[in-house]
Amino acid sequence: MSVRREPRRSAPLRLVIVVGVLVLAQAVTSWSMDDAFVRVAATLCVAAAAVGAGMLVLRHPVERRRNPPDDGETTRCIPAEDPRVASLRWQIERLEREYLEHIETSTRHREELTQDLRHRATDLARARSELARVDKARDEFVAVVAHEFRTPLAAIRSFAEILLNYKGELNDSDRMQFLEIVRSQSERLARLVEELLDISRIRAGRAELRTGRFPIATILTEVFESMSMLARSSGHVLELAGVKPDLMTWCDRDRTVQIVTNLVSNALKYTAPGTRIEIDANAKDPDTVSVVVRDHGVGLSQHEAEHLFEAYFRDPQKSAAARGTGLGLHISREFARKMGGELHAARTEGGGASFTLLLPSQEPRSSEEPTTADAASRTL
Numbered sequence: 001m002s003v004r005r006e007p008r009r010s011a012p013l014r015l016v017i018v019v020g021v022l023v024l025a026q027a028v029t030s031w032s033m034d035d036a037f038v039r040v041a042a043t044l045c046v047a048a049a050a051v052g053a054g055m056l057v058l059r060h061p062v063e064r065r066r067n068p069p070d071d072g073e074t075t076r077c078i079p080a081e082d083p084r085v086a087s088l089r090w091q092i093e094r095l096e097r098e099y100l101e102h103i104e105t106s107t108r109h110r111e112e113l114t115q116d117l118r119h120r121a122t123d124l125a126r127a128r129s130e131l132a133r134v135d136k137a138r139d140e141f142v143a144v145v146a147h148e149f150r151t152p153l154a155a156i157r158s159f160a161e162i163l164l165n166y167k168g169e170l171n172d173s174d175r176m177q178f179l180e181i182v183r184s185q186s187e188r189l190a191r192l193v194e195e196l197l198d199i200s201r202i203r204a205g206r207a208e209l210r211t212g213r214f215p216i217a218t219i220l221t222e223v224f225e226s227m228s229m230l231a232r233s234s235g236h237v238l239e240l241a242g243v244k245p246d247l248m249t250w251c252d253r254d255r256t257v258q259i260v261t262n263l264v265s266n267a268l269k270y271t272a273p274g275t276r277i278e279i280d281a282n283a284k285d286p287d288t289v290s291v292v293v294r295d296h297g298v299g300l301s302q303h304e305a306e307h308l309f310e311a312y313f314r315d316p317q318k319s320a321a322a323r324g325t326g327l328g329l330h331i332s333r334e335f336a337r338k339m340g341g342e343l344h345a346a347r348t349e350g351g352g353a354s355f356t357l358l359l360p361s362q363e364p365r366s367s368e369e370p371t372t373a374d375a376a377s378r379t380l
Contacts, residue, residue, distance in 0.1 A: 152185035235273030271297030
């Protein structure tokens with residue numbers, strides 16, 4: 001009994017069958033692939049294109065389809081524009097942004113510089129105006145000082161010549177009167193020289209103070225007694241209020257007498273005869289003593305109030321009627337500050353001016369100065 005065998009299928013036929021099955025499986029599975037697989041496949045397509053073009057760092061979007069197309073084609077990757085073009089576009093956009101930011105920053109900086117230049121120009125103009133004013137005041141000061149020296153020197157010379165040339169014809173009363181004029185004019189010269197020396201010492205930082213604790217009542221009494229005769233001769237009324245004898249202040253006694261005397265002298269100089277001038281003192285607070293010199297004259301103008309304590313300042317409306325160098329109040333405020341106090345001026349109600357000297361009631365505490373109740377010498 002013989003066995004009948006089936007003819008063997010050729011290898012090409014088997015290959016065709018296998019490829020057909022794979023293609024069918026590809027088509028079937030492609031319809032059910034999810035978004036993640038499609039995204040991975042699209043990325044791989046773009047990456048392959050980038051590798052081929054030599055670009056390894058760029059990522060580009062591709063068009064993907066969730067459902068199969070109507071024509072039966074499978075989902076395919078549609079590449080974006082050329083990576084090199086995209087890179088160039090990105091660089092151009094970046095440069096454009098940087099340029100716009102630079103323009104904005106430069107514009108803002110230019111506006112700030114312009115504003116700063118305007119402020120500086122305004123300050124420079126103000127400083128130039130102030131410098132011109134100070135130069136003018138200094139020139140006037142030189143003229144005033146020359147006049148202040150010339151007037152007493154002329155008086156001293158004139159009466160000295162009279163005493164020498166007519167000594168046999170003068171009686172004792174005339175001789176004493178002329179000698180008194182010589183003495184007063186000499187004191188006037190001495191005060192002028194002392195003012196010039198004071199301003200020089202203050203500017204150089206060599207103003208000497210001998211500070212200690214003193215009753216303010218004795219200081220004000222000394223000023224009152226020394227200025228009473230001058231006040232009566234000019235027709236003024238000088239009053240000293242009752243100051244507590246136990247009210248103490250820490251100061252340089254001589255400089256405080258100088259300050260208060262200057263304030264009273266200005267009140268006599270710039271007020272009309274018959275004006276009442278008051279001197280008073282009280283405890284402003286536990287640490288401060290307030291000394292007030294108040295007059296009932298014409299008061300202070302706004303211009304005076306702004307420049308009153310500046311060196312060489314003299315009010316043009318009042319300087320013609322009174323002598324002075326314009327240094328007295330400036331020196332007084334500087335000494336008040338060096339003693340730890342202050343000097344203020346204000347217009348009073350109903351007319352007049354009020355000058356307030358503030359002084360510490362006890363020695364200011366400082367790590368550089370020894371604490372003592374006695375008078376201490378120091379150089380500021």
